[in-house]
Amino acid sequence: MSHEDLSEYGLTVLDSVGDGVIVINREGAVTLMNPAAEEMTGRSRRQVLGSCFVDTFVAEPVLVEMVGRTASSGVSLSDQDNVVLCPTGRVMPVNATTFPLLRPDGEAIGVILTLRDLTSIRELEAAVRQADRLSTLGTLAAGLAHEVKNPLGGIKGAAQLLERELDSDSELLEYPRVMIKEAERIDKIIRQLLELASPRGPRYQPVNLHMVLGDIMLLQREAAGSREVSVTTAFDPSIPPIMADEAQLTQVFLNLIRNALEAMSEGGRLTVSSRVLAEYQLARNESISRMVAVEVSDTGPGISVENLAKVGTPFFSTKDGGTGLGVAICQKIVAEHRGMLKIDSKPGQGTRITVLLPLIQSPAKG
Numbered sequence: 001m002s003h004e005d006l007s008e009y010g011l012t013v014l015d016s017v018g019d020g021v022i023v024i025n026r027e028g029a030v031t032l033m034n035p036a037a038e039e040m041t042g043r044s045r046r047q048v049l050g051s052c053f054v055d056t057f058v059a060e061p062v063l064v065e066m067v068g069r070t071a072s073s074g075v076s077l078s079d080q081d082n083v084v085l086c087p088t089g090r091v092m093p094v095n096a097t098t099f100p101l102l103r104p105d106g107e108a109i110g111v112i113l114t115l116r117d118l119t120s121i122r123e124l125e126a127a128v129r130q131a132d133r134l135s136t137l138g139t140l141a142a143g144l145a146h147e148v149k150n151p152l153g154g155i156k157g158a159a160q161l162l163e164r165e166l167d168s169d170s171e172l173l174e175y176p177r178v179m180i181k182e183a184e185r186i187d188k189i190i191r192q193l194l195e196l197a198s199p200r201g202p203r204y205q206p207v208n209l210h211m212v213l214g215d216i217m218l219l220q221r222e223a224a225g226s227r228e229v230s231v232t233t234a235f236d237p238s239i240p241p242i243m244a245d246e247a248q249l250t251q252v253f254l255n256l257i258r259n260a261l262e263a264m265s266e267g268g269r270l271t272v273s274s275r276v277l278a279e280y281q282l283a284r285n286e287s288i289s290r291m292v293a294v295e296v297s298d299t300g301p302g303i304s305v306e307n308l309a310k311v312g313t314p315f316f317s318t319k320d321g322g323t324g325l326g327v328a329i330c331q332k333i334v335a336e337h338r339g340m341l342k343i344d345s346k347p348g349q350g351t352r353i354t355v356l357l358p359l360i361q362s363p364a365k366g
């Protein structure tokens with residue numbers, strides 16, 4: 001059986017399958033390969049068809065072993081964890097499954113290998129792990145914040161009294177002022193920690209994303225003031241109001257846009273865009289739903305590979321006076337909205353943060 005033996009209809013079916021399909025005959029030669037398999041393995045059909053599977057895929061020992069075992073035993077195998085293909089240098093987690101190819105009379109005449117891209121599932125799993133870490137931290141933080149808040153109020157109050165007691169030209173005035181300023185800083189950290197730890201979920205109402213983004217940009221543009229940052233927006237006007245918590249989403253986009261501007265203290269370009277992703281499936285067993293993607297991109301210095309893994313971990317900050325809670329809060333809010341936050345960054349090439357939110361419209365409107 002090879003490409004020539006298949007009807008045009010059969011070939012069209014094979015080419016339209018989203019999973020990669022490779023068929024190997026009894027002699028170990030590749031007889032069929034669909035476009036999805038070409039894309040996932042980074043090898044073209046022309047290179048592979050007719051070649052010996054073991055030689056062509058020598059760099060993927062797990063696949064070679066699975067195909068060999070199915071060929072000799074006739075047993076179907078599946079591997080979720082180990083198989084990672086690297087076309088164009090990208091590491092792609094895949095689920096590989098082998099089936100014996102059987103003639104109607106039951107004789108094994110080859111092996112079928114299917115490959116399924118698990119990238120989005122792995123991303124989702126990472127988001128879930130992050131949420132787990134946060135919930136442990138949350139319980140701890142809530143307790144700590146509660147204990148610290150009252151004495152902190154006392155310190156600030158006493159410093160304010162002291163400030164008032166001192167003569168307005170006293171050299172000592174500087175001290176209570178530092179105390180007040182630093183107490184306010186601790187208070188801000190605690191408020192953010194509580195936000196991170198709070199169990200309150202989103203309060204859903206129809207939200208016009210573009211209005212939220214527009215308001216934030218207006219405010220931030222003024223804050224950016226004289227800085228040489230140009231701002232571009234590209235909104236998809238067809239996006240309807242979505243069911244979300246407006247205050248929480250405002251916080252998300254404010255944090256992300258502020259980070260972008262802070263990354264461009266030397267100037268640059270801020271781009272905020274929105275679009276609808278049709279048929280985005282977060283997990284295989286979840287129904288397919290439409291998602292809205294909001295992207296905040298900057299042309300700042302980007303994030304090093306080493307730091308990229310740490311962004312979003314509470315208290316990770318590279319800034320003087322940064323609390324390192326901004327992105328963690330964003331991740332929490334987005335996850336509670338059943339969405340996803342993705343960070344793409346290359347040192348020297350800027351940063352792009354994508355917020356994916358389910359496009360759920362108000363039930364009243366149907």
Ligand SMILES: Nc1ncnc2c1ncn2[C@@H]1O[C@H](COP(=O)(O)OP(=O)(O)OP(=O)(O)O)[C@@H](O)[C@H]1O
Pocket residue numbers: 255259260263298300301302303307311312316317318319321322323324325326327328351
């Ligand atoms: N757009 C960006 N460009 C470069 N680095 C970024 C960007 N966004 C986040 N980071 C990195 O991630 C870190 C964590 O960001 P996060 O918003 O959580 O905290 P922060 O900005 O440092 O403090 P805070 O938000 O409380 O002021 C930052 O310190 C920075 O190193």
Ligand SMILES: [Mg+2]
Pocket residue numbers: 255258259326327
């Ligand atoms: Mg920040």
